[in-house]
Amino acid sequence: MKYILVLFLTLGLAGCSDFLEESSQDEVRPTTVDDLMQVMVGEAYPMDNIIDSYLDFLTDDMKCNGAQGDEQKSVIEQLYYIFSWNDDMYEKFESSNINSWQVYYSKIMGCNTVLGYLNRVTGEQNVKDNLKGQALVLRGWYYFLLVNLYGLPYNYGDPEENLGVPLKLEMEVTDAFYKRNTVAEVYAQIEKDLLEGIKLLDENNISMSLYKISPLAGKAMLSRVYLYMENWDKALEYANLVLDEKPALTALASADADAFQYQGSSSFGLYNWNVSDEVIWIYSGKREFSLYGGGGGTYPSVFSVSDDLMDLYNTSTDPNNHLDLRPYMCFYNSAYFSASFLPVLYPQYGYKGGKNQVYGTKGIRTAELYLNRAEVYIRKYMASGDDNYRKLALVDLNNIRKHRYDTRNVDYVDEDIQDADKLFQFYKEERRRELCFEDHRWFDLRRYEMPSLSHVYFVNSGNEQVITLNEGDLRYVLLIPKSALERNPRLIQNKR
Incomplete structure (x- = not known):
């Protein structure tokens, strides 16, 4: 009943x-x-x-x-x-x-x-x-x-x-x-x-499923709330509370071979709790992407991942040197970026849950807490000039990136950025790369002084x-x- x-x-x-x-x-x-x-x-x-x-x-x-x-x-x-x-x-x-x-x-x-x-x-x-x-x-x-x-x-x-x-x-x-x-x-x-x-x-x-609220999920939310309020000390405190208990990140390079194939059927993904160590809470499923309007054959969906976002990823056409694995494993039909077909490039069913229709697509992951903490360190570095904050921020950023890069074939080389403004810009780009399509970008744009941006709309080419x-x-x-x-x-x- x-x-x-x-x-x-x-x-x-x-x-x-x-x-x-x-x-x-x-x-x-x-x-x-x-x-x-x-x-x-x-x-x-x-x-x-x-x-x-x-x-x-x-x-x-x-x-x-x-x-x-x-x-x-x-x-x-x-x-x-x-x-x-x-x-x-x-x-x-x-x-x-x-x-x-x-x-x-x-x-x-x-x-x-x-x-x-x-x-x-x-x-x-x-x-x-x-x-x-x-x-x-x-x-x-x-x-x-x-x-x-x-x-x-x-x-x-x-x-x-x-x-x-x-x-x-x-x-x-x-x-x-x-x-x-x-x-x-x-x-x-x-x-x-x-x-x-x-x-x-x-x-x-x-103990409950990852679809239910846990104390860890509440602490992660509070870290985000304090970040938006620019209460840096509290944002740091709650990020640390979560990461002290759950520090793990999932190495994309540990996926099975099928996950790297064009339109593969692997269920490997960051929200697949059977393979991912970083899930804190899941609140959404595959239906979130039903608005996108799928493509087929050699034509794209009506809306897709922007060139601006895709250009932020370090990619390669060499199948043995994928570099950043996120665009290959998180976007449908984007594998290898081959010139022989037109990529659809939209979040697939399962998206960061993998190429499946079961696991969640959005939620809260430990990666966000590393990013929250890195932003706090950068803000403190910008305010004080204390180089220790810069180093701490880079430790967190590089930790995320080495878990996303194809370390099967190429060693990940740590970033080392000295200039505070350049470091903050790099952080914002990394946050965008990591958390795209998980309900962060619109809110981040708002708190980053609501910058100017443009959309090009057309139904038929030539009428943009x-x-x-x-x-x-x-x-x-x-x-x-x-x-x-x-x-x-x-x-x-x-x-x-």
């Missing part, structure tokens, strides 16, 4: 009695902690939802290839509204899956419902406390994503004044409409939720349209969906 709570399913933050809508006439209230876990799984966890699949279309990691045939034409015309940062992207794009406002507030309500029912169900106290920890960490995670979609970056202007998103922290339905809290207020709640959730998970640790996002462009902050504004008159729309 499916456990769905009264007035449970939200269609967005309305703030009054229609914040939640009744989903069924035969819902069953949970009476045990196991029942509540079923609610948690169904209503609070992402569990392969398509919720962030559009984010990469906003970045410089994607390019448009035009359409081949009527089916591709339909796909490319729909995706124009996202690719062009259009104000009506939610209304013009047919699928509601890209409405992050709706999806995330629905998940937050799932977390709030679990938290509200914990004292009403039977079960062992340590299991309840563990479940509470999961719900708090997840709620903090969703608010972190929301405020970075619909609010200005924390490091832009005054976060005490800039509008973030409304905070709804109770299960109960009221007649009040919720206004937008400030960016600083939202971040304070995120920090509070994560700290409390991590403490509960640490004190009531229960250049669309530019200017430096500091307010389109780096997404508009709140009109459907949410219509339900809540207290919401203030973002400026354009």
